Amino acid sequence: xxxxxxxxxxxxxxxxxxxxxxxxxxxxxxxxxxxxxxxxxxxxxxxxxxxxxxxxxxxxxxxxxxxxxxxxxxxxxxxxxxxxxxxxxxxxxxxxxxxxxxxxxxxxxxxxxxxxxxxxxxxxxxxxxxxxxxxxx
Numbered sequence: 001x002x003x004x005x006x007x008x009x010x011x012x013x014x015x016x017x018x019x020x021x022x023x024x025x026x027x028x029x030x031x032x033x034x035x036x037x038x039x040x041x042x043x044x045x046x047x048x049x050x051x052x053x054x055x056x057x058x059x060x061x062x063x064x065x066x067x068x069x070x071x072x073x074x075x076x077x078x079x080x081x082x083x084x085x086x087x088x089x090x091x092x093x094x095x096x097x098x099x100x101x102x103x104x105x106x107x108x109x110x111x112x113x114x115x116x117x118x119x120x121x122x123x124x125x126x127x128x129x130x131x132x133x134x135x136x137x
Contacts, residue, residue, distance in 0.1 A: 048079025
């Protein structure tokens, strides 16, 4: 198994092509990295739809960094409608895996939710985790 963890340095076309090939083959690290490439316009034009697509694929395989980034996208409304419940869900499942930034962010967004939305968000997060990240929306 090849694990790709790119820095934020500029990507060339070769790196993009290699990452895309691995991502298409189902490698969650490559899927996450491809999402980062699309998000930052590194080796390819910025594209929110592609960013979300690749982050969701990686998040669905338990990639906590992709889950963290999906939380940010929902919190900020980048490429998706702004939704603090969805941000809480993705940060919660990343936090359960030990991602410290997700734990911190989950606490912040939790305070911004009404009691009813808190219950809804916790229910969805539990369902997401118990479904092995397949039922998270």
